[in-house]
Amino acid sequence: MKPREIKPGVFWVGAVDWDRRLFDALIPLPDGTSYNSYLIKGSEKTVLIDTVDPTMEEVLTGHLSGLEVKDLDYLVANHGEQDHSGTIPRILEKYPRAKVVSTPKCKGILTELLLIPEDRFITVDDKETISLGDKTLEFIHAPWVHWPDTMLTYLKDEKILFSCDFFGSHLATTDLYVTDEGLVYEAAKRYYAEIMMPFRANIQKNLEKIKDCAIEIIAPSHGPMYDKPEFILEAYRNWAFDEPKNIVVLPYISMHDSTRKMVECLVEALAERGVTVKQFDLTVTDLGKLAMSLVDAATVVIGTPTVLAGPHPNIAYAAFLANALRPNLKFASIIGSYGWGGQTVEQLTGMIPNLKVELLDPVVVKGFPKEDDFKALDNLANTIARKHKEHNFI
Numbered sequence: 399m400k401p402r403e404i405k406p407g408v409f410w411v412g413a414v415d416w417d418r419r420l421f422d423a424l425i426p427l428p429d430g431t432s433y434n435s436y437l438i439k440g441s442e443k444t445v446l447i448d449t450v451d452p453t454m455e456e457v458l459t460g461h462l463s464g465l466e467v468k469d470l471d472y473l474v475a476n477h478g479e480q481d482h483s484g485t486i487p488r489i490l491e492k493y494p495r496a497k498v499v500s501t502p503k504c505k506g507i508l509t510e511l512l513l514i515p516e517d518r519f520i521t522v523d524d525k526e527t528i529s530l531g532d533k534t535l536e537f538i539h540a541p542w543v544h545w546p547d548t549m550l551t552y553l554k555d556e557k558i559l560f561s562c563d564f565f566g567s568h569l570a571t572t573d574l575y576v577t578d579e580g581l582v583y584e585a586a587k588r589y590y591a592e593i594m595m596p597f598r599a600n601i602q603k604n605l606e607k608i609k610d611c612a613i614e615i616i617a618p619s620h621g622p623m624y625d626k627p628e629f630i631l632e633a634y635r636n637w638a639f640d641e642p643k644n645i646v647v648l649p650y651i652s653m654h655d656s657t658r659k660m661v662e663c664l665v666e667a668l669a670e671r672g673v674t675v676k677q678f679d680l681t682v683t684d685l686g687k688l689a690m691s692l693v694d695a696a697t698v699v700i701g702t703p704t705v706l707a708g709p710h711p712n713i714a715y716a717a718f719l720a721n722a723l724r725p726n727l728k729f730a731s732i733i734g735s736y737g738w739g740g741q742t743v744e745q746l747t748g749m750i751p752n753l754k755v756e757l758l759d760p761v762v763v764k765g766f767p768k769e770d771d772f773k774a775l776d777n778l779a780n781t782i783a784r785k786h787k788e789h790n791f792i
Contacts, residue, residue, distance in 0.1 A: 401461045402574050404615065404623070405556045407439040407533070411446075411461035413454035416570045421481075425592050426686045429585060430570030433481055434619050436560055437465065438553065440530025445472040446496075447551055447560050448619055449485035458485055459492060470496040472520070472528065474535070476562035477548045478507035482619055487512055499528065501539055504547035522549075538607065540564060542600040544593050550608070557614040563593065564604065565630045567621030575625045584690075585621060586630060590637050591689035596724045601638045605631070642696035642726055644791040646782060649678040649688055650701025651710040656735035656766050661701045663772050664733060667779030672792060680712040685719065692725035696791045697782055698755075700746060704736035708745045717749040724752050729785055731758040731778060735765065758782065 402410040412434040419427050433450035435458055444467065450458045462470075470493035475483055478500075486508065490496055498505075498514065502521045508514050522528070524539035538550040543564050551560040567585035576582045594601055616624040616631075624630050646668055652658035665675045676691040692698070698720065702713040709717070730753060732743050743760050758781055763771045786792045 399572060401437070401465055404436075404558070404574070404617070408553070408556060408558065409437045409439075409465060410574060410617075410623075411435050411437045411458060411465070413450045413457035414570050414572070415451070415454065421568065425568075426684055427568050428684065428686070429568065431568040431620055432570055434617065434621075434623075435461075436617060437462065437467065438530060438533060438535075440533040442529070442531030443471040444469060445474060445499075445528075445530060445535065446470055446489065447474045448476055448482045448562070449473070449489055451481045452484035455485045455488050459488065462492075467493075469493060472496060473498050474537075474551050474560075475500040475504055475508060476551060476560065476619070477545060478504045478511060479545060480511065482562070483508060483512060486514060490514065490518060499537070501537075501547050501549050503541070504549070507545075507547050527554075540604045540607070542597045543604050544597050552611060557612050558617055559608065559611065559613045559615070559627075560617045562619050564618065565616050565624065565634065566618040569621040571622055573622050576622050576629065579629060582622060583633060586633060587637065587693060588686045588690050589620070590634070591693050591723065592686055595637075595689070595693060596722060598638050598724070598726065601634065605634060605638060637693055640694075641789075642728055642791060643674075643694045644672070644786050645674045645676060645691070645695040646697045646699055647676050647678070647688070647691045647695040648699045648701060649680050649683070649713070649716050651680050651703060651712050652701070653703045653705075653710070656763070657701050657703050657733070660733050660735070660761065660763070660767050660771070660775060663767070663775045664699065664779055667776050668782060671779055671783035673779070673783050673786060680716055685716070688716065689719070689723055692720060692723060692727070695725065695727060696786055696789070697729040697731070697758075698727055698753075699731045699733060699778075699782075702732070702734040702742060702746070704734065704740040704742050707740035707742075709734075709742050713746070714749065717746055721750045721752045727753055727755050728789065729758055729782065730755040731782075732760040732762065733775065733778070735763050735767070737765070756785075758785070
């Protein structure tokens with residue numbers, strides 16, 4: 399796509415990556431992504447806010463040439479991760495007078511990751527400003543959203559918040575602004591779940607930090623911009639501040655149907671008690687969907703067979719991710735089967751120390767579940783429903 403003018407003198411000059419399907423060799427990208435870079439031409443100074451992933455370097459430099467940008471005074475680096483910063487060295491070669499504006503922490507990261515010389519930097523304090531002549535930039539430090547170096551850039555006169563990863567969504571689209579709120583809501587929730595959820599307390603602090611800013615447009619580093627900012631601000635407030643809902647997330651693996659029959663029994667028993675269940679077969683599940691479900695859930699129940707005396711490897715991986723994502727869960731349990739013995743429960747509980755949950759009595763059976771085992775699953779459903787009612791989740 400060609401550069402797009404947002405307001406007089408303010409342009410989107412990023413790149414849309416339609417075909418990328420994996421981020422950080424970890425995060426699924428079912429809808430591609432974009433790397434948003436923004437150019438601001440002031441009456442005295444010109445600034446580029448963030449760059450693009452190195453794979454899209456030629457797109458960004460082509461946009462700048464198309465806008466006849468002959469000189470660049472500043473290059474604002476809101477965050478040091480390479481999908482935003484990877485093209486900085488090329489831009490500094492093209493515009494030798496440009497100075498990189500960043501937090502002190504980001505400067506350290508960029509000198510280490512990209513070997514940018516220290517004399518190319520200007521570091522800014524929280525709430526410090528830079529004048530472009532008829533436009534003023536204010537820099538808002540937002541550490542741990544989601545790296546320690548992150549800052550937001552606020553174009554005060556035009557009331558545009560360049561929010562970096564804050565409020566982003568991995569979504570390739572030709573739309574400059576949000577047009578399909580349902581589509582963007584899901585993409586933004588996936589992004590929050592996979593990237594922002596571990597830093598929920600910091601998200602809360604930074605939502606408070608910007609609440610008094612007059613914002614007409616939020617321009618994130620990924621996905622479309624928000625010309626109705628309250629849409630994404632309200633979503634983030636819900637995800638970051640709200641108590642869990644009456645939801646059980648049930649990721650499972652079953653090799654010979656024993657665990658599957660237990661899952662079916664528990665799901666039915668929970669449904670009868672008015673508890674919503676989100677069930678995931680981890681042999682086919684998009685882990686992003688699983689992460690999204692954890693944003694709102696009160697309880698997780700892990701279903702696994704025993705493999706070599708421990709949980710199935712896919713289950714161990716899911717437990718590791720859940721522990722890293724730190725969802726606001728309140729309860730957890732484990733169900734599954736074994737052939738001759740093992741330490742599945744002990745190993746799984748040892749994998750989730752970051753989850754501040756009450757562990758409900760596991761139901762782990764030898765062989766195929768029998769009548770007493772199904773009764774134990776029914777009791778577990780009773781316990782979960784009662785706990786949810788006690789906490790006003792139902």
